[in-house]
Amino acid sequence: MLNLDAKIPSGPIELKWQKHKFEMKLVNPANKRKFNIIVVGTGLAGASAAATLAELGYNVDAFCFHDSPRRAHSIAAQGGINAAKNYPNDGDSIFRLFYDTIKGGDFRAREANVYRLAEVSNAVIDQCVAQGVPFAREYGGYLDNRSFGGAQVSRTFYARGQTGQQLLLGAYQSLMRQASAGQVKLHPRTEMLDVVIVNGQARGIVTRNLVTGSIETWAAHAVVLATGGYSNVFYLSTNAKTCNVTAAFRAYKRGAGFANPCYTQIHPTCIPQTGEHQSKLTLMSESLRNDGRVWVPKQKGDKRPPAQIPENERDYYLERKYPSFGNLAPRDIASRSAKEVCDQNLGIGPNGNGVYLDFADALNRVGAKVIGERYGNLFEMYERITADDPYKTPMRIFPAPHYTMGGLWVDYNLMSTIPGLHVIGEANFSDHGANRLGASALMQGLADGYFILPYTIGHYLASAQLSDVDTSHSEFAAALADVQARNAKLLRLKGKRSVDSIHRELGQLMWHNVGMSRNAAGLLQTLQRIPELREEFWQNAIVLPASGEEFNQELEKAGRVADFLEFAELLTRDALERRESCGGHFRNEYQQEDGEAKRDDKNYAHVAVWEHKGDDKTPERNIEQLKYENVALVTRSYK
Numbered sequence: 271m272l273n274l275d276a277k278i279p280s281g282p283i284e285l286k287w288q289k290h291k292f293e294m295k296l297v298n299p300a301n302k303r304k305f306n307i308i309v310v311g312t313g314l315a316g317a318s319a320a321a322t323l324a325e326l327g328y329n330v331d332a333f334c335f336h337d338s339p340r341r342a343h344s345i346a347a348q349g350g351i352n353a354a355k356n357y358p359n360d361g362d363s364i365f366r367l368f369y370d371t372i373k374g375g376d377f378r379a380r381e382a383n384v385y386r387l388a389e390v391s392n393a394v395i396d397q398c399v400a401q402g403v404p405f406a407r408e409y410g411g412y413l414d415n416r417s418f419g420g421a422q423v424s425r426t427f428y429a430r431g432q433t434g435q436q437l438l439l440g441a442y443q444s445l446m447r448q449a450s451a452g453q454v455k456l457h458p459r460t461e462m463l464d465v466v467i468v469n470g471q472a473r474g475i476v477t478r479n480l481v482t483g484s485i486e487t488w489a490a491h492a493v494v495l496a497t498g499g500y501s502n503v504f505y506l507s508t509n510a511k512t513c514n515v516t517a518a519f520r521a522y523k524r525g526a527g528f529a530n531p532c533y534t535q536i537h538p539t540c541i542p543q544t545g546e547h548q549s550k551l552t553l554m555s556e557s558l559r560n561d562g563r564v565w566v567p568k569q570k571g572d573k574r575p576p577a578q579i580p581e582n583e584r585d586y587y588l589e590r591k592y593p594s595f596g597n598l599a600p601r602d603i604a605s606r607s608a609k610e611v612c613d614q615n616l617g618i619g620p621n622g623n624g625v626y627l628d629f630a631d632a633l634n635r636v637g638a639k640v641i642g643e644r645y646g647n648l649f650e651m652y653e654r655i656t657a658d659d660p661y662k663t664p665m666r667i668f669p670a671p672h673y674t675m676g677g678l679w680v681d682y683n684l685m686s687t688i689p690g691l692h693v694i695g696e697a698n699f700s701d702h703g704a705n706r707l708g709a710s711a712l713m714q715g716l717a718d719g720y721f722i723l724p725y726t727i728g729h730y731l732a733s734a735q736l737s738d739v740d741t742s743h744s745e746f747a748a749a750l751a752d753v754q755a756r757n758a759k760l761l762r763l764k765g766k767r768s769v770d771s772i773h774r775e776l777g778q779l780m781w782h783n784v785g786m787s788r789n790a791a792g793l794l795q796t797l798q799r800i801p802e803l804r805e806e807f808w809q810n811a812i813v814l815p816a817s818g819e820e821f822n823q824e825l826e827k828a829g830r831v832a833d834f835l836e837f838a839e840l841l842t843r844d845a846l847e848r849r850e851s852c853g854g855h856f857r858n859e860y861q862q863e864d865g866e867a868k869r870d871d872k873n874y875a876h877v878a879v880w881e882h883k884g885d886d887k888t889p890e891r892n893i894e895q896l897k898y899e900n901v902a903l904v905t906r907s908y909k
């Protein structure tokens with residue numbers, strides 16, 4: 271049984287974080303240099319945390335498997351980052367951002383965490399501006415804002431369609447400042463393969479140097495995982511090919527609870543899949559829905575080019591179904607609606623797996639120059655991939671796996687169920703509930719890294735009993751031996767199927783049965799099929815070339831797929847046990863008469879936290895009950 275004390279401070283929601291900051295213990299500035307902290311991952315969450323911790327005076331070791339920290343997947347984020355600045359004077363406030371985020375997550379997130387996120391969001395923007403992030407500005411000099419799905423105010427700050435890249439460059443330069451000062455030691459091209467636990471506390475990690483193959487151990491006083499999300503369990507997703515679940519899954523196996531693995535997000539505006547052998551899908555930013563109108567022909571099998579389909583023969587289905595939010599309906603709703611029309615054979619494009627995102631009205635209204643300023647690089651990217659020019663013809667879009675709201679369980683201090691193991695950014699579960707509103711992930715990753723973890727990890731270091739431990743401790747040798755044995759087992763795979771083909775098969779199974787909508791029969795079938803596929807992997811996969819003593823991407827891939835093959839079962843089990851629909855988790859059996867998600871607050875207003883019980887045992891489902899004191903649990907409506 272896991273101890274799921276969320277350690278939420280008492281008192282009114284507006285004061286909880288202030289109170290907690292005052293009550294937490296501090297590490298004396300002169301003592302900070304005595305502590306070593308390992309940060310795994312240098313995306314927005316990891317880079318901002320590593321830089322800030324080093325600025326505070328801690329010694330930081332930062333690891334990532336890329337050749338440079340700034341190649342983390344965060345670089346792909348396009349649309350923007352939310353904050354409650356209320357610059358446009360359109361009625362925004364910290365409470366409204368809090369409310370929209372809780373509602374967007376279908377009332378399955380912790381109130382206190384979400385309020386804190388909204389509260390620090392403004393400081394995140396100030397920090398990034400101070401670092402020189404080139405946010406878009408209005409004529410008067412204020413930072414510009416746009417809207418994103420699930421909100422009726424404009425609170426999304428952006429740097430054209432490159433927001434993630436610009437934010438990451440800001441965090442990266444802070445990180446490099448500290449690397450050059452010697453306060454951060456960077457370890458690129460290094461993959462973490464295990465966590466080392468000593469006396470019940472996380473005290474280090476095991477890594478493989480991806481260039482030389484050398485497997486090493488590293489000791490510290492605390493470990494931070496900022497290792498991103500697991501959408502690639504679906505094989506095709508908008509994530510970079512290397513995004514994976516390994517770090518989080520290894521921590522789970524060492525005792526960290528895994529929360530809500532079934533909460534995955536399918537993004538509505540991706541370029542549709544064209545063939546069998548793609549390795550990833552491309553996202554078109556949600557910001558496009560500010561000006562683009564989504565529609566399909568009213569008539570089944572209408573193959574006319576879009577320009578020849580008259581207005582009265584088009585169904586602008588989001589505007590029809592959700593008049594208040596229209597094309598800015600949240601992602602889960604927009605994705606399911608697209609699936610619905612395609613399931614009715616109204617989909618467009620050669621495979622019928624698309625809907626139009628049309629800019630004709632906006633182009634007539636504000637002109638190509640303004641549209642180009644807003645979305646120019648996205649239009650260009652779309653044209654390069656599809657050879658269609660969105661200035662002239664509507665984009666074709668379809669939903670694709672994109673973001674994962676599940677992750678390692680953390681308390682209010684961002685600490686997992688393993689003392690000393692902190693988890694931030696997309697790798698944790700904490701702030702988005704069952705669905706993430708757009709532009710909130712960047713906000714959360716940076717809030718965690720710049721403004722929350724630096725306080726809470728200090729409290730841990732100041733209050734925990736930490737004995738002197740280094741890599742000569744027997745637990746390090748044991749974890750090292752485990753990693754070596756696992757790698758040797760992978761290198762012995764000499765079957766007939768490529769690792770990729772098994773991953774693709776797993777992905778298809780997950781997409782069809784555990785994707786945009788799920789039902790008990792499909793989930794049970796998947797639970798039966800995954801162990802067979804795992805068997806196929808261990809009996810019939812092939813890993814070439816043979817040596818682990820050198821650069822070997824097949825070995826890297828095989829290790830990650832082996833973990834996906836186990837993790838997929840946990841995800842499916844979680845989806846089966848959550849007998850309700852909420853946010854991105856849609857069970858066909860639980861829907862309203864009009865097809866909207868039907869939540870069961872009485873039985874499921876909780877976080878499901880899975881506990882590893884051994885490789886051949888069923889994991890245990892623990893729960894953290896969610897309490898709502900500041901918002902009423904209402905049926906989510908965007909009509």
Ligand SMILES: Cc1cc2nc3c(=O)[nH]c(=O)nc-3n(C[C@H](O)[C@H](O)[C@H](O)COP(=O)(O)OP(=O)(O)OC[C@H]3O[C@@H](n4cnc5c(N)ncnc54)[C@H](O)[C@@H]3O)c2cc1C
Nearest residue numbers: 311312313314315344347349350462498695696709711712
């Ligand atoms: C195409 C796209 C567009 C998006 N657009 C937006 C947007 O406009 N607004 C928004 O809010 N969100 C957006 N998101 C979501 C957002 O970008 C991510 O959720 C966020 O960037 C995740 O940041 P992170 O720091 O948690 O993880 P990441 O940026 O994924 O970083 C993970 C890091 O962990 C390292 N790592 C992982 N495993 C290991 C290991 N085992 N060993 C060593 N290192 C490891 C990697 O090297 C990397 O450095 C978008 C996502 C995608 C896919």
